[in-house]
Amino acid sequence: MIEHIDMSLVDWSRAQFALTAIYHWIFVPLTLGLSFIVAMMETIYVRTGNEEWKRMTRFWMTLFGINFAIGIATGIILEFEFGTNWSNYSWFVGDIFGAPLAIEGILAFFLESTFVAVMFFGWNKVSKKFHLASTWLVAIGANLSALWILVANAWMQNPVGMVFNPDTARNEMVNFWAVLFNQVAIDKFLHTISSGFLLASVFVMGISSWFLLKKREEWMALRSILITAIFGLLSSLMVAFTGDTSARTIAKVQPIKFAAFEAQYDGTRNAGLVAFGILKDSDKKIGEKKVKDFVFKIQIPGFLSVLTGGDKDAFVPGINDLVMGGVAEYKGLTVADKMQRGTDAKDVLNDYKRAKLVNNREQLELIKEYFQGKTFVEENLKYFGYAFLDLPEDAIPNVSVSFYSFHIMVILGFFFILVCILSLILLLRGKLLKNRWFLRILLFSIPLVYIASESGWVLAEMGRQPWIIQDLMPVNVAVSKISAGSVMTTFILFAILFTALLIAEVSIMVRQIKTGPKH
Amino acid sequence: MMIKRNYFLPLYKVIHFYYDGFRNMSSWGKKVWVIIIIKLFIIFAVLKIFFFPDFLQKKFDTDSKRSEYVIDQLTNSPK
Numbered sequence: 001m002i003e004h005i006d007m008s009l010v011d012w013s014r015a016q017f018a019l020t021a022i023y024h025w026i027f028v029p030l031t032l033g034l035s036f037i038v039a040m041m042e043t044i045y046v047r048t049g050n051e052e053w054k055r056m057t058r059f060w061m062t063l064f065g066i067n068f069a070i071g072i073a074t075g076i077i078l079e080f081e082f083g084t085n086w087s088n089y090s091w092f093v094g095d096i097f098g099a100p101l102a103i104e105g106i107l108a109f110f111l112e113s114t115f116v117a118v119m120f121f122g123w124n125k126v127s128k129k130f131h132l133a134s135t136w137l138v139a140i141g142a143n144l145s146a147l148w149i150l151v152a153n154a155w156m157q158n159p160v161g162m163v164f165n166p167d168t169a170r171n172e173m174v175n176f177w178a179v180l181f182n183q184v185a186i187d188k189f190l191h192t193i194s195s196g197f198l199l200a201s202v203f204v205m206g207i208s209s210w211f212l213l214k215k216r217e218e219w220m221a222l223r224s225i226l227i228t229a230i231f232g233l234l235s236s237l238m239v240a241f242t243g244d245t246s247a248r249t250i251a252k253v254q255p256i257k258f259a260a261f262e263a264q265y266d267g268t269r270n271a272g273l274v275a276f277g278i279l280k281d282s283d284k285k286i287g288e289k290k291v292k293d294f295v296f297k298i299q300i301p302g303f304l305s306v307l308t309g310g311d312k313d314a315f316v317p318g319i320n321d322l323v324m325g326g327v328a329e330y331k332g333l334t335v336a337d338k339m340q341r342g343t344d345a346k347d348v349l350n351d352y353k354r355a356k357l358v359n360n361r362e363q364l365e366l367i368k369e370y371f372q373g374k375t376f377v378e379e380n381l382k383y384f385g386y387a388f389l390d391l392p393e394d395a396i397p398n399v400s401v402s403f404y405s406f407h408i409m410v411i412l413g414f415f416f417i418l419v420c421i422l423s424l425i426l427l428l429r430g431k432l433l434k435n436r437w438f439l440r441i442l443l444f445s446i447p448l449v450y451i452a453s454e455s456g457w458v459l460a461e462m463g464r465q466p467w468i469i470q471d472l473m474p475v476n477v478a479v480s481k482i483s484a485g486s487v488m489t490t491f492i493l494f495a496i497l498f499t500a501l502l503i504a505e506v507s508i509m510v511r512q513i514k515t516g517p518k519h
Numbered sequence: 520m521m522i523k524r525n526y527f528l529p530l531y532k533v534i535h536f537y538y539d540g541f542r543n544m545s546s547w548g549k550k551v552w553v554i555i556i557i558k559l560f561i562i563f564a565v566l567k568i569f570f571f572p573d574f575l576q577k578k579f580d581t582d583s584k585r586s587e588y589v590i591d592q593l594t595n596s597p598k
Contacts, residue, residue: 062547069551073562080571087574091589120548121540168582169589350594477592480574490570497561504554512547 009484010476013085016491018461020077022454023498027071027505029453032146032193033200033235034064035139039132040227046132056220058123059517060204061135063509065120070505075149077494085487089468089478094170096162096179097152104148111141143193150192154185156469157460158253164381166352166371184253187246188460194238195453198416201232202442202449205423207513209442212433217516225442226427233420239413244307250463251308254470255332256322257463260399261406262304264318265291267327271316273303276407279400286320287393292400319399323392333383335392338471341379342386348376385472397465405459412452419445 038061045053079101082090090097118126118134126134155161161178162171173179205228208221251258259265262274265286277297284291302312309316315329325334333341348371355363370376389395423442426432432439464470468478544552575585 062545066547066551069555072555073559076562077566080567083573083576084571085574088589088592091575091585092593117537117540121536125536125539166590168586169593170586346594349590353590353594482574486570490566493566493570497558501554501558508547508550 009482009487010479012484012487012491013081013479014475016085016487016494017078017081019491019494019498020074020081021457021461023494023502024071024074024078025454025457026450026502027067027074028146029192029196029199030067030203031064031071031142032196033198034060034067034203035135035142036197037200037204037228037231038064039135039139040231041224042132042135046128052219053223055517055519056224059220060224061119062512063207066505066509066512068116070501070508074498074501085480085482086468086478087480089473091170092473092478093155093469094162094165094168095173096155096159096171099173099176100148100152100179104145107141107145107148111138111145115141143196146193146196147189150189151180151182151185153460154182154188155179156467157188157464158182158184158249159469159472163372163377164384166349166368167356183249184246187242187249191239191242191246191456194235194242195456197235198232198239199449199453201228201235202416202419202445204228205232205419206443206446209439210513211516213436213439213443218433220517222427222432225423225432229420229423229427232416233424236413236417236420240417243410243413248308251316254464255317256319256395257397257402258308259317259319259322260397260402260463261459263292263294263399263403264304264316265320267315267317267321267330269305269315269329270302270312271304271308271314272299272301273307274299274403274407276411277403279403286323286396287391289393289396291320292403319396323395335386335389335395338383338386338395339389339392342383342388345376345380345384346387348380383471385467385469385474385477388474388477389466394466397463402459402463405455405462409452409455409459412448412455416445416449416452 038057041053041057041060044050045057082097115134115137118131119138122131122134159171160182161173161175163174164171179185205225208224208228211217211221247258263277263279264271265284274294275298277299278295279292280295282291282293284293304316305312305314308314317327317330317332321327321330322332323335325336348367352364352367352371355367371381386395419442422438423432426435426438466474466476468475575588579585579588
């Protein structure tokens, strides 16, 4: 008999994972983007032979190095948490997670021990071209390293390419390419790395504007802004494009998540895209769950229908339709349907377990064949996780968090497109130095770009709730039955450790920035 | 005249490269290395050992027992 699930254990485990992931994500995107920016600057140095470019490259490389070093191994803690706090989940995902994470680990190890060393120790010791190649390899390697983590995360959003083995209770990868080229993985990888490029570009523009405000290092600051305004603009357009394709994919594979980040409860044709709005609790309910309503909203009419269905007459289902059904236009399964199908899958798994207990080999073979058959997988096993829901409305994520994180990310994304365009215009017209207000905006954009970047992950992970693996496993089943107190203790330890690391990073970085590039 | 080839030369050069790099490291480099070492010690020697044992590895001896446990969790978990 299973003991009752302590919800505070689930909450603390989630909070701990969120804390670790959020802190880890402070370091990662800057590494992804700054590595390429440094590589571009060094390329110009190698091509021109101008020592000022070398000085500039080394300055930004120093900031890259500080961020890279402080961020090292912060992601490993997430893997510890999988084994300790999320053991059912870790076992259930089987080699789907193991393979990508192993590739990532090997790649990161070789990258860090060889090419990063050449980057920092190799100036004047190896040839210019070899040093440049090492810098590019660090940039490419760091981004490829991120690919494998994102492939693993994408599988949690859209599990594909596996078969569940009822003997081992593990998912076994049967199609590596389906896992790698999962549409969510492609969208996620491109969206994430381009957002990292944008973050690093805004970071460099912000620091450079500080130099300009202080009337220092004008030559370096102006050229840094030029490079990163171009790189940032291209990246921000890529972020917008991949964000759009990502939203279309989410509308297909995670429709409730999609409806939640638009706070769309009732499906409609000619559905508008909410540019911005403020939510409040309403008197309406879906089952036992309160529905949110808008205090006000600015909407682009018909845009959501065009985005998801290709034309403004396309029907976009709302949360209510997806959960409860009852609308003629919505032809898909409701959560109640999926709960029944998931329960059937769970019953078959139970039959298999019982047959195994009495060692009835004939029945075991029959059930296993049925269990792994295409029809059963498509119609029942796919919805296995729904068997653990009490009520259909439990499948609804936190709408406020999803809505605000999505809109903060999108609004800031467009703000950065504008910032990059304005930077380029002012720079090319020679008016950047005179417009000190704009330099201040660039400087204060640094925290904003981090908020946008973190909001993206909050949306991705909170929007997926209640699932840890979409449709297959809810978080309360994934969690290990350990004491909530021990998770709380490690939560506090992590909060202290990560805050100390962040303070160390910021203080060392600020000191290096104030020192400026060395002659 | 025979020229003796030193097969260890590339290895020596690599070791010297790292040795020289660490010896001539900048002040910020030294600081971050201190942070890296402290951090890795906390993560692997404190957190991993005392706070993050692998739950299923610790609780069961064999993979088949771990599988049975997870199957129980999946089939008996309360709603």
